[in-house]
Amino acid sequence: MQNFEVAWIFHELADLLEFKGEDFFKIRAYRNAARVLACLEEPLEEIWKRGELAKIPGIGKNIAAKINEVLATGHLKKHEELLQEIPPGLLEIMSLPGIGPKRAGLIYRKLGVASLEELARAAREGRVRSLPGMGSKTESDIIRNIEMREDRAGRVLLATARELAGELAGFLKILPGVSRVEAGGSLRRWQETVGDIDLVVAASEPEPVIQAAVAHPRVREITERSGNRFRFQTQWGISVDLEIVPEELFVQALFRSTGSKAHYRKIQGMLAGRGKHVESDFAGRAGKTFEEADIYASLDLPFIPPELREDRGEVEAALQGRLPRLVELKDIKGDLHIHTTWSDGLGTVEQMAARAREKGYQYIAVTDHSQSLKIARGLSLNMLREQHRAIRSLNEQNGDFRILTGIEVDILPKGGLDCPDELLKEADLVVASVHSAFKQDRETMTARIISAVENRNVDIIGHLTGRLIGQREEYALDLERVLEAAASCGTILEINSSPDRLDLNDINARKAREKGIKMAISTDAHDLKRMDEMLYGVSVARRAWLEPGDILNTMDIDELLQFLRKR
DNA sequence: GCCGTTTTCGGCCCGACTGTTTTCAGTCG
Numbered sequence: 312m313q314n315f316e317v318a319w320i321f322h323e324l325a326d327l328l329e330f331k332g333e334d335f336f337k338i339r340a341y342r343n344a345a346r347v348l349a350c351l352e353e354p355l356e357e358i359w360k361r362g363e364l365a366k367i368p369g370i371g372k373n374i375a376a377k378i379n380e381v382l383a384t385g386h387l388k389k390h391e392e393l394l395q396e397i398p399p400g401l402l403e404i405m406s407l408p409g410i411g412p413k414r415a416g417l418i419y420r421k422l423g424v425a426s427l428e429e430l431a432r433a434a435r436e437g438r439v440r441s442l443p444g445m446g447s448k449t450e451s452d453i454i455r456n457i458e459m460r461e462d463r464a465g466r467v468l469l470a471t472a473r474e475l476a477g478e479l480a481g482f483l484k485i486l487p488g489v490s491r492v493e494a495g496g497s498l499r500r501w502q503e504t505v506g507d508i509d510l511v512v513a514a515s516e517p518e519p520v521i522q523a524a525v526a527h528p529r530v531r532e533i534t535e536r537s538g539n540r541f542r543f544q545t546q547w548g549i550s551v552d553l554e555i556v557p558e559e560l561f562v563q564a565l566f567r568s569t570g571s572k573a574h575y576r577k578i579q580g581m582l583a584g585r586g587k588h589v590e591s592d593f594a595g596r597a598g599k600t601f602e603e604a605d606i607y608a609s610l611d612l613p614f615i616p617p618e619l620r621e622d623r624g625e626v627e628a629a630l631q632g633r634l635p636r637l638v639e640l641k642d643i644k645g646d647l648h649i650h651t652t653w654s655d656g657l658g659t660v661e662q663m664a665a666r667a668r669e670k671g672y673q674y675i676a677v678t679d680h681s682q683s684l685k686i687a688r689g690l691s692l693n694m695l696r697e698q699h700r701a702i703r704s705l706n707e708q709n710g711d712f713r714i715l716t717g718i719e720v721d722i723l724p725k726g727g728l729d730c731p732d733e734l735l736k737e738a739d740l741v742v743a744s745v746h747s748a749f750k751q752d753r754e755t756m757t758a759r760i761i762s763a764v765e766n767r768n769v770d771i772i773g774h775l776t777g778r779l780i781g782q783r784e785e786y787a788l789d790l791e792r793v794l795e796a797a798a799s800c801g802t803i804l805e806i807n808s809s810p811d812r813l814d815l816n817d818i819n820a821r822k823a824r825e826k827g828i829k830m831a832i833s834t835d836a837h838d839l840k841r842m843d844e845m846l847y848g849v850s851v852a853r854r855a856w857l858e859p860g861d862i863l864n865t866m867d868i869d870e871l872l873q874f875l876r877k878r
Numbered sequence: 879g880c881c882g883t884t885t886t887c888g889g890c891c892c893g894a895c896t897g898t899t900t901t902c903a904g905t906c907g
Contacts, residue, residue, distance in 0.1 A: 333879095336890060340879030371880045409896080411905050446898060685892045686907050724894080746907060748895060 314355045317381050318348035320390050321374070326402050327393040330412045343369045348378075350657055350838040356382060400426030407456050408783055409449065417442055431457045463781045466504040467549055470810035470847060473498060475547055476508045478529065486523050488515040490558050495568025499617045501850035503780060503813050507542075507550040509568045513561035520555050559595035566593075566603050573622035574615075581610050581626075618853040637853045638832075640846050642865045645674035648719065648742055648773060648805065648833030649842075653698050654679035655687035657838040660702060664714050666839050673868045676715035676740040677702060681729040683721050684746055690718075692734060699738065713868050715739035719773055724748035726762035728769070735768035740875060742805065742833075744773030745786070753787035760788065764796045770875060771831050771863075772797070774807040774814040782811070790819065798826040801878060803863050806855075808834045808848030809841070820855035831863040 325341040347369040348355060358364055359382050364375040381387050398419075404427060405415040421442055424430045433439055434453045440446050473494075480492045489512060493499070496509030514520045517539050524530055524543065534550070535542035541553045556564045566589065567575060582588060587609060593601045604614040612629045616637060619625040628634050649663050650656035656663070660677055667675045679698065680689035690698060699716040706714055717740040721729035724747055728735065735741050743763040751759065763769050775793070776785035797804055804823055807814045812835070815823060820830060832848035834841055852862060859865040866874060 337879040339890080343880080369880070373879060409905065413904060444898060444903065448897060452897095683893080684907070747893095749906090750896070 312356070312382065312385070314351050315349045317355055317378060318345040320381060320387050321345040321348065321377075323402065324387070324390050324393070326405060327390070327397055330397055330401060330405060330415060331393075332412065340369070340371075340374070344374045347657070350840050352840055398425040400429075403427050404430055406782075407453060407460075409452055409456075414445070417444075427457050427460065459784060460781065463504060465550075466506050466781070467547075468780060468810045469498065469501060469503055469505060469850075470844070471547070472505045472508055472549060475529065475545060475549055475551075476510065479508070479524075479527065479551065480510060482527055483510070483512055483520065483524065486514070486520060488519060489513065491561050493565055495565050496552075496570065499569045500571065500620055501618050501847075501854060503816065503851075507552055509552045510554070511561060511565045511568050512553060512555045513558040514555050515557070517555040521553070524553060559600070562595070562601050562603060563589050563593045563606075566606060569617050569620060571621050574620035574626070577622060577626050578606065578610070582606075585610070616853065618850060619856065621854070635856045635858050638849060638857050638859045638862050638865065639853075640849050642859045642862070643672070643832060643845055643849065644867060645672045645676075645864050645871070646834050646836070646842060646845065647676040647715070647717075647740060647771065647831050647864050648678050648807070648835045649675050650679055650719075650835070650837045651677055653677075653688075653694065654684075654690055655837060660698075660705065660714065662839060663836070663842070664705070664709075664712065666842055668712050670842070672712075674713040674715060674871065676717040676742075678717040678719040678740065678742045680746075681718055681720040683723070683729045687746075689721075689729075692730065695730070695734065713872075717741060719744055720769075721746050722759060722763045724751065724759070726759045728763060728766060732766075732768055735766075738768075739872075740771070741769050742771045742773045743769045745777055749777060749783075749786045751786070753789060756786050757789040757792055760793055761796045764793060764802045765800055767878075769802060770878065771803045771805050771833075773805045773833075773835070774809075774812050775804055776814050776816075776819070778812070778814055780811050780813065785814075790822075794823055794826050794828065797823070797828050801829075803829045803831050806830050806832045806848045806851050808832060808844045808846075808851075810844060810847050813847060813851050815851070815855075817851050817854035820851060820857060824855060824857055824861050829863050830857065830861060833864070 321341045322345040325338045325345065328338050347367060359378065364370055364378050365372060377387055401415050401419055404410055404418065405412055418424050418430065422433050422438055424433050431454060434450045439450045439453060476494045476498055480494060483489055483492045491513040493511055494508060495511050497505045498508060512520055521541055525533060529545045531544045531546055533541055533543045539555045543551055545551060554564055554568065579589060589606065593606055595601050607614050613634055615625050615629055646667060651658060651660045651663055664675055680687040682689045682691050695718060702714050702716050716738050718730060718738055719742045720735065722743050722745045723729055728743060764772060776788060778785040804815055806820055823830060832845065832852055834844050836842040
């Protein structure tokens with residue numbers, strides 16, 4: 312069992328207990344445990360075998376016993392019992408924005424509604440507004456949010472899909488007779504969500520591959536099968552399409568699988584114009600193998616990276632020799648949005664810095680939350696001063712690595728920042744973000760954010776649109792005006808690498824680039840593990856056609872400090 | 879539930895917003 316699978320049980324347990332109206336602190340303890348377990352770097356089973364579960368911070372005697380039960384039996388009795396008692400659909404209802412345990416309970420008791428589907432129907436029929444405390448606005452919010460969820464039904468976050476794809480590909484690769492395995496499709500193009508995983512396998516014989524795949528613990532059943540293609544359902548609810556081809560056809564199969572359809576068709580058309588075909592002209596044979604670059608080269612085109620293959624002008628740019636030199640993970644020299652134990656992070660400043668060093672970074676910026684964000688233990692002004700003193704003294708000890716003093720300052724509902732300008736001025740780097748009053752109207756929200764963009768002390772605007780993929784829509788915002796303001800003030804916009812944020816997204820980041828706005832790719836990490844998510848931010852930047860020069864944190868430390876001073 | 883200790887209980891979490899009301903409960907970050 313993977314750590315996050317154990318964590319998930321406690322996460323769900325907390326939701327179930329919340330529905331039952333259990334003690335707040337007990338629920339918080341379970342939530343905290345789920346978070347800590349999901350962030351562990353060592354496999355939980357190892358810690359368990361050493362008998363050191365209760366040594367994990369946030370895990371006491373009781374939760375340790377429950378983890379023991381989960382690892383020994385594969386499930387948790389208390390969790391299963393609650394699932395029997397409470398319809399699982401209620402948890403989904405509770406996860407809708409604006410609906411918590413009380414309202415879900417009310418909806419269940421008064422309307423007999425226990426699933427999203429039933430709730431959508433009840434809302435459309437105007438039955439929800441009859442409940443105390445709920446009116447027509449709540450009703451239309453419910454409908455909108457359920458529709459948003461339906462839109463992405465069956466789609467999963469890129470990071471989740473990549474994890475599963477990596478595990479399956481690693482497994483298939485070592486089978487006898489298998490020479491190459493790669494994921495194609497939207498996953499290879501690094502789309503923010505994917506509908507299913509496409510794996511292309513080069514193997515001498517398809518049958519042994521499929522037999523082995525079916526035996527993999529993550530695989531539930533084969534759902535379709537035609538020729539050399541197999542579709543199966545996994546334990547994670549993600550479908551996998553497996554295409555098994557002889558090695559000489561691997562590259563063309565991968566190329567086709569990668570798509571996008573529009574890009575593929577365009578290339579196909581251009582090849583046809585030269586009397587060529589992907590299928591017949593790029594099948595390898597004895598002494599001759601092809602790579603994707605050969606397909607492009609036959610059209611006198613440079614290799615087009617999968618992230619660009621969306622038919623958004625990449626073929627035309629390639630024809631004119633104007634393809635960007637896309638930013639790469641190795642261009643990144645530091646992380647400019649990091650939380651620590653001073654606010655709601657799980658790692659200390661020293662730990663986060665040490666990890667950054669291991670990654671080969673030259674710097675990080677410690678940007679803990681500001682005073683108003685109470686739930687995240689936002690730092691009081693005095694604590695902030697104290698933290699910055701502590702960081703300066705740390706910097707004196709390690710000469711070749713720089714920790715920037717910073718803050719993620721809240722952009723307050725009425726505009727203005729949650730920290731006086733004198734203090735912001737002293738910090739090396741200021742990220743300003745919205746964490747409250749998401750439902751303001753477009754005009755108010757736009758003015759609010761522009762007030763931060765125009766503040767001379769603000770360097771970067773964090774997660775600009777506030778969306779959480781599949782969970783929360785972006786707030787109402789005149790993006791065009793915000794971009795204009797950022798361009799004219801030289802304010803930097805963040806590409807937040809969190810797999811459920813990816814905010815700015817590819818489209819908006821490309822717009823920003825066209826306006827000459829610089830961007831910072833940051834993880835917003837709250838623990839060591841999530842510092843690894845930088846690659847997802849980089850993938851957004853690549854899909855947005857960004858080059859190293861567009862990105863603030865590709866700068867060396869000296870260049871960065873000079874740049875920040877001049878702003 | 880966990881944690882820490884002033885060592886076995888008391889503290890941990892709080893203010894603002896929203897949609898509904900007409901004074902506030904529920905939700906959120």
